[in-house]
Each structure stands twice: as structure tokens, then as C-alpha cells.
Amino acid sequence: MRLRPPPGALAVATIAAGALLSSMAAAAPPDGDGEVEGALPSAAPGAALPAQDAEAVSAQPLPPVKPRVALAARPPPLHVEYAQYGVALAAEISLDAGAACPRSGPLYSCILGSGGGLAIRSGYRSPGPWYFGGAYQFTKMDSSNLYRLGIFQQLRAEMRYLPDIGYRAAPYFSAGIGGVIYGNEWGAETGGALIFGGVGVELEVSRRAVLGVSCVYRPVLLAGWKDTANYDRATAIAQFVGFELLLEVRTELGRR
Template sequence: MRSRPPPGALLAATLAAGTLLSLTAPAAPPERKPESDLPRAAADAPAGARTGEPAGAATDGGLAEGAAKNAQGDESAPAQPLPPPVKPRVELAARPPPLHVEYVQYGVALVAEISLDPGAVCPRSGPLYSCILGSGGGLAIRGGYRSPGPWYFGGAYQFTKMDSSNLYRLGIFQQLRAEMRYMPDIGYRAAPYFSAGVGGVVYGNEWGVETGGALIFGGVGVELEVSRRAVLGVSCVYRPVLISGWKDTANYERATAIAQFVGFELLLEVRTELGRR
């Protein structure tokens, strides 16, 4: 009599055989998805990124391929030159426009009159050799109109005590002048200017008038704007003076002459605003 295997033994043998077959069978290749199923970003990626190659290698390969096509005369893919580098544009800050203001400008100045040549007033020989009109120093008072532009027009009164070689107790040389200045705008507080003018002179002992004449002058100077209403300056002018003949206190006859002077000024002036344009 043949023995029958138990019912559970057949099921266990079947499971063991299936497990052994699954371990020994080769793995099936993964299913490849079509290009349409890939994400758009992956489709747009460089060929090297999709194939697993480095991006630089793909780019170098594309450039090499383009160069080869150009060498073969392929006009469909011409080489594109690199654009020139663009330099950044530097904007310079523009200087603000000047204030168009009118002023009344007035002040005082310490002056020095240096005699270059007294002319026939002091001959170099004879009894009139002692010079009655030498160098001196004094004070000037002036005032005028300062336009919104570079011009100044005004007047000045100046008196100087001159060296008279003791022929006068107090020889006073007085001037009354009309003046103008041209001051170009250079954008700084210190600005140069050119000056010129004409006027009249009188000369005598102790503020007396014994002779007179006329003068002209021209010179240069520098004006420093200490504040909006105050300026300091220095100037140098050349001043020829025509002096008529006269009889001095020693009863000597002095001839008509042209005396030449160089004047130096250290000035302080203030401004009073008139209006704006």
C-alpha cells in the first residue's frame, strides 16, 4: 500500500521551486519611456545632460562641429563673432549753475604806492635833486555795483602820505578814480580778476592842493570769497600819473611830468544783495 504525501508538503515544494527560478533568471531591462513622456525641461536640456556626458564636453563638441561645418563651406550655420565688451558709462557730476545775484560791494584797502620814476618833478641834478614826490602808503575807500556776471563797476577815493624829502611837513597825494573789474567764473572761492580805470589826482602839504593831474591804471588781483557777503583780496596795478607844473613851498618851480607808480592793495569788502535774476 503506497503512502500519500501530506497536503501541505506539495504547496511548500511548489513555492520553493518558484523562488529558486526567480533568483536564477536574468533581470529584464527597464522599460524606456518615449520622448513625449519626458518633462519639457529634460527635453530642452543639452544633449550631454540627457546622455550623461559632461556639459562642457557637449559644448566643446558642438563648437568643434560648427567649426568643421564652416570649414566645409556650410552656410547654414555661420560662426557668430563674440560681441565686444561694453564699458560702463561714467556720468560726471555737473557743477550747479552760479547764483545770478546783484550786489552793492564796498570796503576799504591798505595801499602802498611805490615810485618807479618821478619824471621831471624830481630831476637827477641841480637844486631840485631832492625828490618832493617819492613812495608812500595810505588808505583807499571804494564802492560799486557787482553785476550777476563777471563785471564790477565802481569808484574809489585814496590818500597816501608820500616821502617828500622833508620839503613838505605832510605831503598828501590824493586820488579819485573810476574803476572796473573783470572776474571770470572758475568755480572756486579764490578767483583772479583784471582791473582798469581812470581818475584825477591832487598833491600838496597837509591836505592842501598845490598841483593836480590825471591818471590811468591797469592791473591784476585775486579775490577770496570768505563768505557770501565778505571778500578779501590783493591786487597790483601799474599807474602812470600826469602832474602839472607848480611852485612848491621852497619856491622851486616844478615842471610838468609823468610820474610812474606801482600800487599794491590789501582789501576787505562786503556785499549787500540787491536782487536776483
Template sequence: MRLRPPPGALPVAIIAAGALLSSTAVAAPPEGKVEGALPRAAPTPRAGARTAGAVDQGIGGDPDATAATAAPKSDDAIEAQEDGAATAPPSPVTQRLQLATRPPPLHVEYAQYGVALAAEISLDAGAACPRSGPLYSCILGSGGGLAIRSGYRSPGPWYFGGAYQFTKMDSSNLYRLGIFQQLRAEMRYMPDIGYRAAPYFSAGIGGVVYGNEWGVETGGALIFGGVGVELEVSRRAVLGVSCVYRPVLLAGWKDTANYERATAIAQFVGFELLLEVRTELGRR
């Protein structure tokens, strides 16, 4: 005959055994509080195991950033990073050093003046020198002389000024000393190309007189336009060359040989070799 335990005896026995074990167990001391105990080294993560930071990244962070941190960089990625570092803007310290070694551009206005050796090459004297008849000998040929000018050079690309030029012309011995005088208003446009030698465009208008030995026997008006090159020798001195086309309207006159000269449109090409200096007026 098998005896059966009374109902509820098994749970009571389990509870009693648990109470006995808990009373006999010794509480483990907290980590790092036991005297003479050495700190435990952090466990080495196993291959393929995720760290807590990786878990946090996977839960609430950026998965792409986690993958980029965990995965090794390829050669292309390293080259792209180096290129980005090379094209990065300079630091404030580097910018200050650059400004200390490279002066800022000057915005200075000048009074500019000087002299030039001038040549007038006659293309056509017009009705002043007919191709046939008793007036065939041309009284207005080519010549050379001197020009004096002064003007204002703005901080930008513009120059405005005036010039006086006298030229001894070939008069086929009809004049002892034929002097062709000009008084001009002129301007130049000089684009800044970053070099000491810079091209410019010039234009202007003016009046002329012509006669024997500085006398005035005829007069008229002129216009001109041309190009040139200016070489900055220093901040205060420039050398240059220019070439202009100059049509001149001359009124009719009677020359010293008592020949009547008709009103003419003479055409010249002018060349100049100039030297000019500058005086600083102010800065902007």
C-alpha cells in the first residue's frame, strides 16, 4: 500500500528549502571594496561580438555612422579624405600669416605726367597735296617731335588728361621749318590683368595748327583712337608705347609760295614712346 503525501506538502517543502539556503549563503562583497583586491581587467570582446556602444548605435544612433566606424577604410576613401583636407579653407592663423606676407591691393589715385617721343606717319594728306598739277609737292608729310602730357589716374582703370605735341613735318622745302602743333584731350582705359605690363585703349579729340617756324597758317580739328602697352617700372614711374590712328581736318590756306591749299582731311598714324611719373593724391 503506497502512502501519498498530503495535498500542499510539496510546495511547503520547496519554500522551506529556499529559506534554508538563503540563510546560509554569504553575501558577495562589492567589486573594488575588498582590501588588497586588484581591479579586474575589462573582458576582451570576442570576434563578431557587438560592443555596448555599437548596441547603443544600433538602437538609437546612426547605423551608417556605426558601419563606417566599424568597417576599414578603402584606398579610395583615404584619398578622398586627403583631397578634402587639401581643399579645406585655411585656418584663421594661416589667413593672418598670408595677409602679413602679401599686401592688400592699393586703391590709389594719382596725378600722372610725363613726356614722349612722337612720330607722325602720313598716310594721306588729302586735298592739301594733290597728286598732279603745280601743287604736287606735298607740304604736309611725315615727321617727328615731342609730346608733353599730364592727367588724372583714377583708382580704377581710367586715365583722363591732356597733351601738347609739336612735330617737325616734311614740307618738301616749301617751309623752312614746318611745325605741326596739337592740343588734345585724351583718355585711356587700362584693365587690370595682374601684371606690370598692361595693355590700354586710348581715344581723344583736339585742335591743330600748322605753319612755318611756329607760325599759324592753317588750323583744324582731330580725333584719334588707338592702343598701347604700359610697363610699371615702379609705383611712381611707367614706360609705354602707343599707336593711334589720327584723321585731321585742315582748313584751306595760302602757303608761303602763294599756292592756295584746299580744305583737306589728312590721315596719320601716330607712334609714341613715353615716360611718365605719378604723384599720389590719396587713397580709398
């Protein structure tokens, strides 16, 4: 015998099923499987992201990088002032002795040729690019045997301009004025004045010692005189090129 459900039971079951489906639909999250909009899906540690998610990660902008502070190429200068002094091997190359050595006649033998000697100098080196000082130089000159020992002596006031280029070896410009005497065996048979200008290079071996070389052009005005052979020498403008190989040391005076 086939049993039939009681009247109204089918309607009650239909209503209960509809209510259950409605509650499940209300509890279900919107499309996106519970993910918050704009958030990336979480993955288990060590698991590879899907291709779409990897592209989304790579498309995100990287955080800004703070620029590094540029380091100075070299430390600032110390701004130290020095007393600077030293010696130099000197050479005087005669370009033209002028009227002191005429090219014909009984005075043809030149009493004032080239020579070599020693220079002694001292001065003040400022914290900037300037050097101011003085020098004494004596040079044994070629006198064509008219003098036993022809000594050419100079006393000069000098200046140098040394631009800061950031290297131990630095070029400089030099100039100055001074007085001269010339004669036999340290005598003073004639005298005059000189000016000069030139260039050089200074190598800083340490903070307290420098080596250098220089080349200057030096015109000299000499008064007329009578030499040891009783010849009258006319007033002359002699021209020289001077070379020096110098060694100088520094003593610190103070800092600014």
C-alpha cells in the first residue's frame, strides 16, 4: 500500500527550502571570492602566484628611493699659513749680453756669459694661492778668462701665484724685481737692476716639504764700468733665461 504525505506537507517543505537558499545567498560574498577590492590574493608560503597575479605585482610602482648624498671629491683646504724657505740649484743662460759684449773690436771677448750657481730664499706662503719672499743668488759666469772668478750676484723680491687644482703637483706663475752686482772674485765692479717673470711647477712631497722646477726670463740693466783689463764697458741690457731646481721646507705659522 502506497503512503501519501499529509496534505500541506509539500508546501511546508518547499517554503523551508526556499528560506534556506535565500539565507545562503545572503551570506555568500560578492564576486571575487571574499577578496577586498584592490588587494592581492594570499598564497601559501613557497607557492607560485598565477600569471595574472604576477603581472599585477610587477605592474605596481616601486617605492621611491632616497638619493645618496654625493661625497666631496676631495677634502677642503686646510687654510694654513707657512714660513717657506729653501735652496735651489740655478743656471743663467745668456741670450744677449748687449753693449757689454760688442760683436766686433777689442771688446769682442764676452765678459758676461752663461753660468751656474746657488740660490737661497725664504718667504711667506698665505692660506690662499700667494707666496711672497726674497732670494739671494750667486752665479759663476763665463767671463772668457777676463776675470779669474766672475761672480754675478742677485738680490730679489719675488712673488708666486699658485692656483689650487687639487693635485700634489701644481703649476705657478712667478715675477719679481731686484738688484745685481758683478765683478771679479766677489767684487762689485758694476751693478744694476733686474726684473723677471716665469712659470714653474711645485710638487708637494709632504705638508712640510716641496720640490720644484722653474723657468724665468730675466732682463738686466748694467751700468757701464771699466774691467780688469782697463777696457771701458758700456751700459748694457743683458738678457738671460734662468732655470732652477729647488727644495723648500715649510714651518706652520697658524690656521685660519
